[in-house]
Amino acid sequence: MMEGTSLCLPVVVLLLHCSPSVPVTVSTTKSKVEVEEFSDAVLSCLFHTEKDPFPRIEWKKTGKDVSFVFFNGQFRGSFEDRASIAGATVTLHKVTQEDAGEYRCEISASLDTVSLGETNVTLKVLVPPHTPFCEIPTSAVTGSGVQLRCRDQQSVPPATYSWFKDSRRISVPHHANATYLINSHTGILEFKSVTKEDSGRYSCLASNGVGSPKMCEGKHMTIEDVNVTAVVAVVMVVCLLVVVCGCGGVLLHRNGFLTRHRGRSFWISQCHGAAHISSQTLHRTEDTSNVNYIPPPQEPQDFKHTQSFML
Ligand SMILES: *[C@@H]1O[C@H](CO)[C@@H](O)[C@H](O)[C@H]1NC(C)=O
Numbered sequence: 001m002m003e004g005t006s007l008c009l010p011v012v013v014l015l016l017h018c019s020p021s022v023p024v025t026v027s028t029t030k031s032k033v034e035v036e037e038f039s040d041a042v043l044s045c046l047f048h049t050e051k052d053p054f055p056r057i058e059w060k061k062t063g064k065d066v067s068f069v070f071f072n073g074q075f076r077g078s079f080e081d082r083a084s085i086a087g088a089t090v091t092l093h094k095v096t097q098e099d100a101g102e103y104r105c106e107i108s109a110s111l112d113t114v115s116l117g118e119t120n121v122t123l124k125v126l127v128p129p130h131t132p133f134c135e136i137p138t139s140a141v142t143g144s145g146v147q148l149r150c151r152d153q154q155s156v157p158p159a160t161y162s163w164f165k166d167s168r169r170i171s172v173p174h175h176a177n178a179t180y181l182i183n184s185h186t187g188i189l190e191f192k193s194v195t196k197e198d199s200g201r202y203s204c205l206a207s208n209g210v211g212s213p214k215m216c217e218g219k220h221m222t223i224e225d226v227n228v229t230a231v232v233a234v235v236m237v238v239c240l241l242v243v244v245c246g247c248g249g250v251l252l253h254r255n256g257f258l259t260r261h262r263g264r265s266f267w268i269s270q271c272h273g274a275a276h277i278s279s280q281t282l283h284r285t286e287d288t289s290n291v292n293y294i295p296p297p298q299e300p301q302d303f304k305h306t307q308s309f310m311l
């Protein structure tokens with residue numbers, strides 16, 4: 001029926017005469033459409049009918065749920081005011097990721113013998129990279145393993161990542177004994193064991209061939225021989241323990257408590273209690289000056305301490 005088949009035309013005509021049931025034919029010039037987001041997407045649908053000059057044209061978005069795109073001469077849903085049709089070919093304007101998916105053009109020519117025909121078009125909406133989210137620790141201890149992460153969830157197709165240190169690109173190592181690894185697909189830069197030379201300003205670039213690549217803001221990572229924060233925290237905790245237990249010990253000693261008592265386990269249970277508990281106990285012992293004194297269980301809280309007292 002096209003020019004290319006002119007040689008076969010007599011045969012086709014003959015066939016037409018023998019059996020008039022030539023189905024409505026529907027086709028597309030492009031079954032896979034890829035466009036960048038916020039641009040126009042043309043979903044082509046060509047049809048040829050036997051004799052029905054005005055077949056019914058319908059477009060549906062298929063997939064998990066089927067919804068109408070073009071039905072009864074009108075665009076439906078979110079396409080109502082951002083789509084146009086020429087013949088059966090539809091143009092969607094300003095497409096977003098939401099519009100990506102499978103579409104089906106259905107032609108029904110009720111006057112034709114075989115009245116239904118359809119064609120499918122897949123729309124892929126490409127999304128350029130957004131500024132990636134970068135996880136870069138501000139400090140790490142020499143010799144420790146460190147991971148730097150870079151991620152851009154939205155880009156279509158998924159972005160690949162490259163890392164920069166002090167604005168210079170870090171090459172992906174190819175030898176097995178490199179001190180670091182870069183996975184350009186997951187965006188992870190991993191140091192097996194950091195050294196002071198690894199200190200620097202790190203940043204990461206996400207690209208996917210759509211639009212321009214995007215870089216996250218660089219962050220400084222400092223490698224220290226000791227973890228200063230942890231050391232300060234440990235020192236403070238130790239000081240606190242010394243002060244709390246030391247005070248308790250001195251007071252107990254002054255009351256002749258430690259020598260008279262079996263000592264050690266009592267001493268430990270006192271240390272486990274907070275400062276106010278030991279001082280409470282001390283007040284009581286001061287009052288009675290009796291080792292075997294058991295405070296009356298006023299509150300359940302107190303009762304518990306009495307238990308350890310007896311150990
Ligand atoms: C279009 O896709 C549907 C599934 O969604 C399938 O059943 C149908 O056969 C396809 N039609 C064509 C012409 O490929």
Ligand SMILES: *[C@@H]1O[C@H](CO)[C@@H](O)[C@H](O)[C@H]1NC(C)=O
Binds near residue numbers: 175177178
């Ligand atoms: C890797 O190790 C081999 C031998 O163990 C050594 O010759 C080579 O220089 C090392 N490469 C790097 C980059 O350290």
